[in-house]
Amino acid sequence: MNEMSPVPESRQDREAKLEGMGCRRKRVEDVRFTQGRGNYVDDLKLPGMLFGDFHRSSYAHARIKSIDTSKARALPGVVAVLTAADLKPLKLDWMPTLAGDVQAVLAGDKVLFQNQEIAFIVATDRYIAADAADLVEVEYEELPVLVDPFKAMLPDAPILREDIADKTEGAHGQRRHPNHIFTWEIGDREATDLAFRNAAVATKHLIPYQRVHPCPLETCQSVASFDKIKGELTLWGTFQAPHVVRTVASILSSIPEHKIHVIAPDIGGGFGNKVGVYPGYVCSIVASIVTGKPVKWVEDRMENLSTTAFARDYHMTAEIAATPQGKVTGLRVHVLADHGAFDACADPSKWPAGFFNIVTGSYDFPVAHVSVDGVYTNKAPGGVAYRCSFRVTEAAYCIERAMDILAAKLGLDPAELRLRNLIKREQFPYLSALGWEYDSGDYHAALNKALDAVSYPALRAEQKAMQAAFQRGETRQLMGIGVSFFTEIVGAGPSKNCDILGIAMFDSAEIRIHPTGAVIARMGTKSQGQAHETTYAQIIASEIGIPAADIMIEEGNTDTAPYGLGTYGSRSTPTAGAATAMACRKIKAKAQMIAAHLLEVHHDDVEFDIDRFVVKGMPDRFKTMKDISWAAYHAPPPGLEPGLEAVSYYDPPNMTFPFGAYICVMDIDVDTGVCTTRRFYALDDCGTRINPMIIEGQVHGGLTEAFAIAMGQEIVYDEIGNVQGASLMDFFLPTAVETPVWETGFTTTPSPHHPIGAKGVGESPNVGGVPAFSNAVNDAFTFLGSQHIAMPHDPWRVWKAAEALGLQG
Amino acid sequence: MKKSPVSMTINGQPVEELVEPRTLLIHFLREQLNLTGAHIGCETSHCGACTIDLDGKSVKSCTIFTLQAEGAHIRTIEGMAAADGTLHALQEAFREKHGLQCGYCTPGMILRAWRLLQENPDPTDAEIRFGIAGNLCRCTGYQNIVAAIKHAAILMAGAQQKEAAE
Ligand code: FES
Numbered sequence: 001m002n003e004m005s006p007v008p009e010s011r012q013d014r015e016a017k018l019e020g021m022g023c024r025r026k027r028v029e030d031v032r033f034t035q036g037r038g039n040y041v042d043d044l045k046l047p048g049m050l051f052g053d054f055h056r057s058s059y060a061h062a063r064i065k066s067i068d069t070s071k072a073r074a075l076p077g078v079v080a081v082l083t084a085a086d087l088k089p090l091k092l093d094w095m096p097t098l099a100g101d102v103q104a105v106l107a108g109d110k111v112l113f114q115n116q117e118i119a120f121i122v123a124t125d126r127y128i129a130a131d132a133a134d135l136v137e138v139e140y141e142e143l144p145v146l147v148d149p150f151k152a153m154l155p156d157a158p159i160l161r162e163d164i165a166d167k168t169e170g171a172h173g174q175r176r177h178p179n180h181i182f183t184w185e186i187g188d189r190e191a192t193d194l195a196f197r198n199a200a201v202a203t204k205h206l207i208p209y210q211r212v213h214p215c216p217l218e219t220c221q222s223v224a225s226f227d228k229i230k231g232e233l234t235l236w237g238t239f240q241a242p243h244v245v246r247t248v249a250s251i252l253s254s255i256p257e258h259k260i261h262v263i264a265p266d267i268g269g270g271f272g273n274k275v276g277v278y279p280g281y282v283c284s285i286v287a288s289i290v291t292g293k294p295v296k297w298v299e300d301r302m303e304n305l306s307t308t309a310f311a312r313d314y315h316m317t318a319e320i321a322a323t324p325q326g327k328v329t330g331l332r333v334h335v336l337a338d339h340g341a342f343d344a345c346a347d348p349s350k351w352p353a354g355f356f357n358i359v360t361g362s363y364d365f366p367v368a369h370v371s372v373d374g375v376y377t378n379k380a381p382g383g384v385a386y387r388c389s390f391r392v393t394e395a396a397y398c399i400e401r402a403m404d405i406l407a408a409k410l411g412l413d414p415a416e417l418r419l420r421n422l423i424k425r426e427q428f429p430y431l432s433a434l435g436w437e438y439d440s441g442d443y444h445a446a447l448n449k450a451l452d453a454v455s456y457p458a459l460r461a462e463q464k465a466m467q468a469a470f471q472r473g474e475t476r477q478l479m480g481i482g483v484s485f486f487t488e489i490v491g492a493g494p495s496k497n498c499d500i501l502g503i504a505m506f507d508s509a510e511i512r513i514h515p516t517g518a519v520i521a522r523m524g525t526k527s528q529g530q531a532h533e534t535t536y537a538q539i540i541a542s543e544i545g546i547p548a549a550d551i552m553i554e555e556g557n558t559d560t561a562p563y564g565l566g567t568y569g570s571r572s573t574p575t576a577g578a579a580t581a582m583a584c585r586k587i588k589a590k591a592q593m594i595a596a597h598l599l600e601v602h603h604d605d606v607e608f609d610i611d612r613f614v615v616k617g618m619p620d621r622f623k624t625m626k627d628i629s630w631a632a633y634h635a636p637p638p639g640l641e642p643g644l645e646a647v648s649y650y651d652p653p654n655m656t657f658p659f660g661a662y663i664c665v666m667d668i669d670v671d672t673g674v675c676t677t678r679r680f681y682a683l684d685d686c687g688t689r690i691n692p693m694i695i696e697g698q699v700h701g702g703l704t705e706a707f708a709i710a711m712g713q714e715i716v717y718d719e720i721g722n723v724q725g726a727s728l729m730d731f732f733l734p735t736a737v738e739t740p741v742w743e744t745g746f747t748t749t750p751s752p753h754h755p756i757g758a759k760g761v762g763e764s765p766n767v768g769g770v771p772a773f774s775n776a777v778n779d780a781f782t783f784l785g786s787q788h789i790a791m792p793h794d795p796w797r798v799w800k801a802a803e804a805l806g807l808q809g
Numbered sequence: 810m811k812k813s814p815v816s817m818t819i820n821g822q823p824v825e826e827l828v829e830p831r832t833l834l835i836h837f838l839r840e841q842l843n844l845t846g847a848h849i850g851c852e853t854s855h856c857g858a859c860t861i862d863l864d865g866k867s868v869k870s871c872t873i874f875t876l877q878a879e880g881a882h883i884r885t886i887e888g889m890a891a892a893d894g895t896l897h898a899l900q901e902a903f904r905e906k907h908g909l910q911c912g913y914c915t916p917g918m919i920l921r922a923w924r925l926l927q928e929n930p931d932p933t934d935a936e937i938r939f940g941i942a943g944n945l946c947r948c949t950g951y952q953n954i955v956a957a958i959k960h961a962a963i964l965m966a967g968a969q970q971k972e973a974a975e
């Protein structure tokens with residue numbers, strides 16, 4: 001009781017002290033990061049540590065006739081050189097992928113993409129390892145190269161995967177051609193065909209989404225240390241999903257899972273790049289087992305961009321059926337998906353095209369049908385979710401471009417077309433034609449708020465005037481207004497439909513309260529810049545009334561953290577955030593018993609109030625959480641176990657569906673093709689907001705990545721499969737100069753099925769941002785009859801598009 | 810490979826070491842001196858994660874050999890906070906304005922911002938954006954970095970005025 005403090009603290013002060021949900025709590029992580037005291041993988045230094053480096057393929061498709069490592073081995077300082085022949089007896093020359101395929105760890109008989117891993121050199125320092133990598137000699141016999149996915153299934157296409165050439169059944173059903181991976185179909189084909197037969201208006205367009213790369217500032221890296229005496233492996237690495245890495249490492253290496261210690265320390269950005277398992281990780285493990293020394297592998301930027309985890313490369317043909325009044329009546333999409341040389345997509349196992357069936361977007365389509373064909377080409381494997389949930393940004397881009405194409409055909413304003421078709425508030429929970437149950441939303445309110453924020457009608461009037469001036473030859477400037485309304489699907493996911501290699505995609509939290517009321521909590525997720533150490537503590541603070549400052553969050557150590565599926569697809573808040581709240585509630589239930597015991601009343605007679613349990617109707621009879629924590633260890637009520645802790649494994653009942661309305665205003669110089677973003681307004685609804693400062697930061701970052709993708713990024717291959725521009729010289733990462741100034745707004749529609757109503761936000765801005773930019777560029781040219789200009793919208797391509805419209809001289 | 814002697818001053822401390830002539834300064838700092846604050850994002854002079862301050866200039870330490878820094882005065886992120894642990898105004902400001910997420914670009918960004926503010930104590934947004942264009946960030950979208958540097962400029966000017974007044 002509070003006899004000690006004569007002036008009781010105000011409720012506001014008590015609330016503020018907690019720094020709980022909804023407050024702009026400063027980040028805990030920043031104290032070490034701003035001082036250069038982060039602990040990233042490459043900072044790790046172990047006694048006797050060796051360095052690994054790869055010799056990689058010069059060709060995109062070639063038979064390996066011989067590999068000569070003798071010169072490399074002879075170089076002083078080289079300790080070992082591994083090739084497929086060395087891995088084969090250990091059955092480690094191939095590894096399973098997350099998508100049910102296999103991938104060569106080191107190429108044995110042939111190489112299937114340029115820069116594929118052929119030999120792993122282990123040396124006493126990284127310079128010697130790099131020298132030795134150059135000394136490996138490989139004799140090749142060149143084979144015809146397949147770069148264009150549209151030619152993958154031609155009868156005379158070169159067969160890439162000889163290892164599975166005559167398998168007619170893949171991990172996802174029938175294969176029609178040796179280069180075919182799967183066909184994935186969803187929706188009602190007949191009903192959709194009927195809708196198109198009856199349609200007054202129909203549009204059809206190929207909407208490509210180029211190959212890009214997540215390119216976090218820190219590349220992929222690992223340090224493996226095998227203790228021969230104990231038979232234990234410790235593996236530090238850039239892992240967005242450390243627990244899954246441990247399970248996969250155990251299956252691959254036959255080292256029992258409890259003898260593998262996987263540690264993901266601080267991670268310098270992930271964006272999907274660090275979900276998968278790469279040959280570098282496997283080789284560092286094998287090299288440590290072989291040499292008995294710790295082995296570090298650090299990818300360089302060129303290797304990163306050209307080998308680990310591309311994203312997108314979806315070629316989408318979208319058709320919409322509609323009434324003359326602009327009411328959509330059907331959607332049909334076919335996707336040709338270029339998966340590269342191995343199917344290493346990082347999707348939940350049963351979803352070979354991720355959640356692409358969110359492609360009906362935010363609109364009330366009565367019927368829809370989607371089919372996706374995945375094919376092999378001589379390109380790097382990957383297909384990761386680059387700052388989006390699985391294939392959701394592809395889907396959002398597809399539908400948002402298709403809606404604009406339809407608007408142009410109908411002569412309707414793009415915003416107006418959307419308002420006529422958005423799912424209405426009273427329709428939630430809404431079952432989409434492709435099978436998702438959208439949890440909650442107020443789409444009209446969000447779009448109207450965004451339109452108001454930018455004074456949309458005035459913008460359209462200005463654009464009209466500018467177009468007239470352009471046509472009179474008075475200006476060479478055009479103006480584009482890009483509207484995008486997106487629905488994300490995140491928080492994978494319910495065990496009924498989501499697993500990775502058979503492991504259900506739950507997530508977890510374990511919370512321990514110490515006698516003094518200080519807390520340590522551990523989660524199965526792993527932050528890569530999202531500030532979990534800050535935000536999870538805010539959830540706990542609000543739930544159980546202990547100040548966030550007294551709560552330490554730990555992730556990434558598989559020995560101590562409960563099993564979880566990791567951080568990607570904006571899943572941390574929807575899954576581990578929910579687990580955190582549920583674990584708190586278990587603790588609270590016990591705390592209530594203890595409080596009642598201390599206050600000598602029945603437990604039904606006490607209630608929780610901010611940071612304490614109070615006797616109902618008697619606000620000055622209470623026990624604070626601090627009192628209760630002490631009592632839990634000092635004098636627990638008879639019959640109750642001592643201690644105060646809980647674990648929760650949360651299997652979400654459904655995904656969450658964040659949404660938003662983005663508007664981009666672009667000025668385009670027709671003579672140079674230079675596009676300048678005049679204004680970008682992003683309204684996000686991510687449900688309950690845990691830390692607005694961090695949400696805004698996530699939105700800024702995601703929008704900047706969207707800007708990069710829409711306006712310049714592409715991993716290009718020439719016709720013989722040489723990867724062009726896999727360096728920061730060529731691959732577009734915007735600097736502070738090109739990056740637009742972001743305006744943000746929000747609405748709040750809590751998720752009805754999430755314990756705290758939060759939906760997740762990290763990836764929304766990428767999902768909604770890309771179409772907003774691309775729609776803006778396209779919108780500038782629509783009045784001249786242009787239907788679709790493909791990304792990326794760099795000045796050269798925009799200039800070319802203008803030329804194709806007859807605007808250049 | 811034969812090693813050569815090299816000496817320089819880093820964060821006020823004299824350093825004398827032997828290095829291979831081909832060792833890049835970033836590897837010398839990180840691996841030989843255990844100053845792991847400066848990071849590697851590309852090793853091709855594009856990203857700025859390895860930025861340090863060398864004789865009054867921001868330098869991408871992956872761009873020069875250690876031997877080229879003979880006799881130089883170098884400042885790294887480890888030398889920004891005061892000896893008693895008090896954070897530098899820039900470190901405070903980056904935290905205050907949420908100017909970092911994963912933290913990987915942050916040491917280089919702060920060192921670059923420090924030099925920028927030495928040269929231009931009261932920069933406009935556009936001057937800041939131009940001034941940090943050699944440093945890439947993949948997480949923040951720069952907006953809060955710009956705000957942080959502006960905020961630091963105010964804090965630093967305030968500290969100077971206070972000093973002058975005393
Ligand atoms: S590591 Fe030096 S500029 Fe990128």
Ligand code: FES
Pocket residue numbers: 217268269529908909910911912913914915945946947948949
């Ligand atoms: S904070 Fe991650 S790269 Fe800048």
